[in-house]
Amino acid sequence: MNLTNTNRFQGIRTPFYYYDTDVLRQTLNVINEETKKYPGYFVHYAVKANANIKVLKVINEAGLGIDCVSGGEIEQVQKAGFPANKIVFAGVGKSDWEIELGIDNDIFCFNVESIPELEIINEIAEQKGKIANVCFRINPNVGAHTHANITTGLAENKFGIAMEDMEKIIDLASQMKNVNFKGLHFHIGSQILEMDDFVALANRINELQDKLESNGIKVEIINVGGGLGIDYVNPQENPIPNFKDYFETYNKNLKLRPGQTVHFELGRAIVGQCGALITRVNFVKQGSVKQFAIVDAGMTDLIRPALYDAHHKIINLTSQATEEVYDVVGPICESSDVFDKDIKLNQVKRGDLIAMLSAGAYGEIMASSYNCRKLPVGYTSDELK
Numbered sequence: 001m002n003l004t005n006t007n008r009f010q011g012i013r014t015p016f017y018y019y020d021t022d023v024l025r026q027t028l029n030v031i032n033e034e035t036k037k038y039p040g041y042f043v044h045y046a047v048k049a050n051a052n053i054k055v056l057k058v059i060n061e062a063g064l065g066i067d068c069v070s071g072g073e074i075e076q077v078q079k080a081g082f083p084a085n086k087i088v089f090a091g092v093g094k095s096d097w098e099i100e101l102g103i104d105n106d107i108f109c110f111n112v113e114s115i116p117e118l119e120i121i122n123e124i125a126e127q128k129g130k131i132a133n134v135c136f137r138i139n140p141n142v143g144a145h146t147h148a149n150i151t152t153g154l155a156e157n158k159f160g161i162a163m164e165d166m167e168k169i170i171d172l173a174s175q176m177k178n179v180n181f182k183g184l185h186f187h188i189g190s191q192i193l194e195m196d197d198f199v200a201l202a203n204r205i206n207e208l209q210d211k212l213e214s215n216g217i218k219v220e221i222i223n224v225g226g227g228l229g230i231d232y233v234n235p236q237e238n239p240i241p242n243f244k245d246y247f248e249t250y251n252k253n254l255k256l257r258p259g260q261t262v263h264f265e266l267g268r269a270i271v272g273q274c275g276a277l278i279t280r281v282n283f284v285k286q287g288s289v290k291q292f293a294i295v296d297a298g299m300t301d302l303i304r305p306a307l308y309d310a311h312h313k314i315i316n317l318t319s320q321a322t323e324e325v326y327d328v329v330g331p332i333c334e335s336s337d338v339f340d341k342d343i344k345l346n347q348v349k350r351g352d353l354i355a356m357l358s359a360g361a362y363g364e365i366m367a368s369s370y371n372c373r374k375l376p377v378g379y380t381s382d383e384l385k
């Protein structure tokens, strides 16, 4: 991402998010180039990663579908121009109003996570005289090499329907008048960089498909979820994730039946590298054993370090002075309000602008107003020239 021209940030209240739309558009181009090779592959952007309307509009222009996990997200993506027939709607605890919203808008598909949910969708669809498309989210009991808080595909996780109940729920759906069984949905976790994890998922899907086929059950849609990770260590060198390998891995390992389509729900991989959190240094404090760069952004603006032990590459945009070692901390009254410890930055002084890179995903959208702080605003490079 291009952060060389800091003049464009003059007069803007820090902290704020900055989105480089060149990076975003290049990322989307690569996705479209790679999926073109495989007919039937279709990518939905997982909007929970970043719901900034300016970002959404760029993604919609590229023709992607969309993956929502709440009614609020369905409303937001429609504001950004996404057509309802490209919306898939996941979530382990959908409320009635959210199900109604999906049915009223004739969304592409509900990703259903339990039998009680299926019954309620059927009931609400019946009241409305409609038929809702459903996929079943199956818990494949496949681990992912990622942080424990972001694995979702293990038997112990709350997500999805147990594999042994798969045929039971498909059978139930076939007896219901107002739902239409379309296919299977999976999602094993986030920030996954080992292609072998996706191979394991593809193998599991193959097994499940063989089982269904032997029982004469037809599946139209295979939705493999998202989870492709990004390079948080060297974001400037690797701004675009390895989509080539990712789609190739599925193409090599996932066995499709005639007419089947494969749906992907990528969040972080699409928006992660286009965003940075820009913050200003309020004070440099010499502690007894540490030197602190105290910035005006806190865990309320970017919670990933506090929540997931995540590391964002931090750089000083103002100074080229010799590097020194700092703990970069925020102003929030919590000990976990630390962005990183013992990192090297070009010598920092009060007023310097600092960028936290790779913050386009699960950054702005997770901001809170704890401590009565103002929410950070997100600006795009199209706006700030």
Ligand SMILES: *Cc1c(COP(=O)(O)O)cnc(C)c1O
Pocket (backbone or CB within 6 Å): 046, 048, 049, 067, 069, 090, 187, 189, 190, 191, 225, 226, 227, 228, 265, 266, 267, 268, 269, 361
């Ligand atoms: C969070 C989520 C995604 C997106 O995950 P990323 O790691 O950002 O790609 C996709 N599908 C479902 C069901 C999710 O919950």
